[in-house]
Amino acid sequence: MSGENKLLVMRHSKSSWKTNEPDHRRPLSGRGTRDAVVAGQFLAVHAPDLVWVSSATRAVQTWQCAQLGGASAAHAVTSDSLYAASADTMLGVLARTPESASVVVLIAHEPGVSDLVTKLAAPSALTDEVAAHFPTSAIAVLSHDQDWSNLTPGSCTLDSVEIPRG
Secondary structure, three states: OOOOEEEEEEEOOOEOOOOOOOHHHOOEOHHHHHHHHHHHHHHHHHOOOEEEEEOOHHHHHHHHHHHHOOOOOOEEEEEHHHOOOOHHHHHHHHOOOOOOOOEEEEEEOOOHHHHHHHHHEOOOHHHHHHHHOOOOOOEEEEEEOOOHHHOOOOOEEEEEEEOOOO
């Protein structure tokens, strides 16, 4: 593959605990909704080609609110596999990304998202920060020149971490 690809790994926005719904169906809180809209402004700048979204209500709502903030993508795929997924499971999902996609967003859950970032990124002070604390709505921006099916530990550069707040 030639050229640089971007992977934006996002933890879903803040969910509500004021519900009797099972974990998978917990919605966003008011703060989570506001944060996700602001996250959408950040994601819009990167112009994603594809978004992978956990099927959990709070993750789906995170993407919906991000769209209200200006984010868009040619394709968005909701995946049950991303709910409570490990970094390795997330890598398996990313491996299904078409090579035509150069900017991909993955919206999922802790601890999988921070594990994925620290697994893919070369060690740095920034990866140490992600390992220590990756709050709701956080977005890690990684760059790489690999095929999506060939991502390996340390094959990415962690360019930045954004923590949108509304």
